[in-house]
Amino acid sequence: MVSFTPTEEQQQLLDTVKRYAANDIRSIAHESDEGGGFPASTIDKGWQIGLVPTAIPEEQGGLGEMSALTGALAAEELAFGDLSAALAVMAPALFAYPISLYGTTEQREVWLPHFLEEKAPKATAALLEPGIFFDAHDLKTTATPEGDKVRLNGVKACVPLASDAEIMLVYARNSETGAMDGFLVGRGAEGLEIEGDEKLMGLRALSTSRVKLNDVRVDVPCRLGGAEGCDYQAVLNRGRVALAALAVGVARASFEYARDYAKERQAFGAPIATKQAIAFMLAEAAIEVDAARLMVWEAAWQLDQGKDATKAAYLARQYAEKAALTVTDSGVQVLGGYGFIREYPAERWLRNARGFTAFEGLAIV
Amino acid sequence: MTISFEIPEHVQQQADMAKMAAEFFMRPVSRELDENEHQRPDMFVQNIWPVMRDMQKKTLDKLAAPPTEGEKKPERQSTQNLRLMLMIEMLSWGDAGIYLCLPGGALGGAAIEAVGTPEQKIRFLQRFAEGEIPAWGAMAMTEPGAGSDTSAIQTTAVLDKEANQWVLNGEKIFCTNGKLALDESNGLVVVWASIDRSAGRAGMRPFVVEAGTPGVKVTKTEIKHGIRASDTASIVLDNARIPADNILGSPEVQREGGGGFKGAMATFDATRPLVSASALGIGRASLEFVKEKLAEEGVEIPYNLPYHKLTAIQRDVLEMEAQFKAAYLLTLRAITLLDQRQPNNLESAMCKAKAGKVVTQISQKAVELLGPMGYSREWLAEKWMRDAKINDIFEGTGQINTLIVARRILGYSSKELG
Incomplete structure (x- = not known):
């Protein structure tokens, strides 16, 4: 039966995420973007909502079940607060979810308990x-097989929270078969170089790094999913749905701010929202936000149904990243000169939205 | 409740049957009926009439004998509108012009269903529920001087208290199926007229005008850009007398709050998603056809490549697909809210604005992508482009629907945001 109402459980979780996004993130998003990122305590608080532990299935020792829909609902709310904070809160999932979905028994037993901790x-x-x-x-x-080792070579970009990471999942192409695989690489691995913070147009409150792999050798059991490997397409699909959901959150933040501003701002003796030129921009933004969200939900639902969500996830991301750009651009435009001033959030949302076409792999549901 | 996109199996089966009907009774005559404007799609009408008739009969039977407490089934989400949406989409995939010739109450019937009394429903809708000869309903709102601005309607209805009749005078244009309803069947037209010109919109009321009413005449059928199989009629009402109880809603004018007008306008919340559904059918036809022809030329559409590895044509098709899906899902949401008996004024305006726009664009792009063959009348792509455009115009233009969305999201009345 077709329905667009989240479960009660999802709604409760969403209410918590909404409160966190509004009270803890949104209130300090500007200063965090201007310098230094979010305080660790803020990101810790986001973690403590329990999005990741409740996504790890009970049979793996977790507290719930993996649901792309729940993840997408939460991602939108987090990004409504701030995209950098959302990515920081969700970053551990980049490692935990593929392990939960495709990891060997040993990989799960070793790693998943860490994701049930307070920190x-x-x-x-x-x-x-x-x-x-x-x-x-x-x-x-x-990734080049060498007996009981695999040798990794290459450069990775925009790796969230890499500078502090103790462990990361590195995706690479098998140089013999051409297939894509994930590998568990520890911080101390020889040949692994994590550069300082990247300087990006947006995501200024998120620490991201280039990661260089120069003949990094890992043991064969470090391959995600062991001999079976992982469903790499599904990993990408989950990533695309996550990005699309985040894009909806950014777009909605911009739209709602512009809508409220337009009702306040007076020009020619009336709020500018009473002019069709402004009102239509806002109406179209509202339609795009809703349309993008529905595409995200459908793709996420397909993932949860165990269907092949490749097409839906791809189209959802394509649609949402375009919608986010259009909507956040309108958001700046409605504010006029103030849209261009960094003290107002509209330009930050535009900078963040522009990145979605490039952000492949930065989030997962 | 949970978020779900699962179409129930029995609904999907009906949609599949509609698609078969489209393949058998519509596609084969699509071009012929486009080239011979106003020729009636008899084969389609004869074959679909029993289905439509039985559907109408079921709703009337329920009305005449509501289920007792014991018979009531457990409360469960209706699929009535979902079924309609998918059926209309599939029939319009077949041919949007022929789809509009679907026998039954159509928009006129929808208005009666929405605001009629039980007595009126049985009296007026019975003709769509019985007999071997099909009947049509229609809605007449637009006038030469009143399109989107319905408050400018000049047609008047004056109550002749002695005869206990309304006397209607005026001219209606752009009435879909007006001729089928009045001249070619024992149908009816829901005519909008003012019972108090000084009251503006608050004085507007819908009236049921039955076929055979003296003083009602179809004066013209339009020659159109698309949907040529469907008649678009001009109707003159010259002292047309109808029974007093043919008015839908209250005959009292309430100057505050819009009165009966506002209630009757709610009909559009139910019909706009169905117009979107028809638009989607044309979009689906265009998109499927383009992909089929591209595949014949060895061009497949990939769903996992980065932008720089896509050709211009692949990018175009992917954009068409994404836009189509967005419009489809917005429509599905508006429809689902209807089935859940929840308000959907905002959502139905959203889906109509979106579907009207993107299906127009998709069908135009299809003609472009198919090159000279897209432009040729040998294939149907050019016809679909002409058929698509009306969806951005009737049941509220794209601009009117955008205006409704704007008012809703801003919390403005029509006075505050004109």
Whole structure:
């Protein structure tokens, strides 16, 4: 039966995430973007909502079940607060979810208990690569089998929270078979170099790094999913749904702010929202936000149904990243000159929204 | 409750049957009926009439004999509108012009269903529920001087208390199925007229005008850009007399709060998603056809490549697909709210604005992508483009629907945001 109402459980979780996004994130988003990122205590508080522990299935020792829908609902709310904070809160999932979904029994037993702790494990994943022709299906980073070892070579870009990470999942192309795989790489691995913080147009409150792998050797059992490997397409699909959900959150933040501003701001003796030129921009933004959200939900629902969500996830991301750009651009436009001033949040949302076409692999549900 | 996109199996089966009907009775005559404007799609009408008739009969039977407490089934989400949506989408996939010739009450019937009394429903809708000869309903709102601005309607209805009749005078245009309803069947037209010109919109009321009413005449059928199989009629009402109880809603004018007008306008919340559904059918046809023809030329659409590895044509098709899906899901939401008996004024305006726009764009892009063959009348792509455009115009233009969305999200009345 078709329905667009979250479960009671999801709604309760959402209410918590909403409160956190509004009270803890939104209130300090500007200063965090201007310098230094969010305080660790803020991100810790986000972790303590329990999004990751409740996504780890009970049979794996977790507290709930993996649900892309729940993840997408939460991602939108977090990004409504701030995209950098959302990515920071969700970063450990980049490591935990693929382990939960595709890890060997041993990988699960070793790693998942860490994700049930009060504090977030310092874990992340590295997928994106520098260079203008990035293709997730044709990674430049290579994994070359050498007896009981695998040798990793390449450069990864925009790896969230890499500078503090103790462990990361590095995706690479098997140089013999051409297949994509994940590998568990520890901080101390020889040949692993994590550069300082990247300087980006947006995400200024999130620490991201280039990660260089120079003949990094890992043991064969460090391959995600062991001999079976992982369903790499499904990992990408989950990532695309996550990005699309985050894009909806950013777009909605911008739309709602512009809507409220337009009702306050007076020009020619009336609120500017009473002019069709402004009102129509806002109406179209509202339609785009809703349309993008529905596409996210459908793709997430397909994932949860165990269907092949490749097409839905791809289209959802494509739609949401465009919608986010259009909507946040309107958000700046409605504010006029103030839209261009950094003290107002509209320009930050535009900078953050522009990145979604490039953010492959930065989030997962 | 949980978020779900699961179409129940029995609903999907009906949609599949509609698609078969579209393949058998519509597609084969699609071009012929487009080239011979106003030719009636008899084969389609004869075959679909029993289905439509029985559907109408079921709703009337329920009305005449509501289930007793013991018979009542457990409260469960209706699929009535969902079924309609998918059926209309599939029939419009077949041919949107022929779909509009679907026998039954159509928009006129919808208005009666929405605001009629039980007595009126049985009296007026019975004709759509019985007999071997099909009947049509229609709605007449637009006038030469009143399109989107319905408050400018000039047609008047004056109560002749002695005869206990309303006397209608005026001219209606752009009435879909007006001729089928009045001249070619024992149908009816719901005519909007003012019972008090000084009251503006608050004085507007819908009246049921039955076929055969003296003083009602179809004066013209339009020659159109698309949906040529469907008649678009001009109707003159010259001292047309109808029974006093043919008015839908209250005959009292309430100057505050819009009175009966506002209630009757709610009909649009139910019909706009169905117009979107028809638009989606054309969009689906265009998109499927383009992909089929591209595949014949060895061009497949990938769903996992980065932007830089896509050709221009692949990008275009992916954009068409994403836009189509967005419009589809917005429509599905508006429809689901209807089935859940929840308000959907905002959502139905959203889906109509979106579907009207993107299906127009999709069908235009399809013609472009197919090159000279897209432009050729040998294939149907050019016809679909012409058929699509009306969806951004009737049942509220894209602009009117955007205006409704704007008012809703801003919390403005029509006075505050004109």
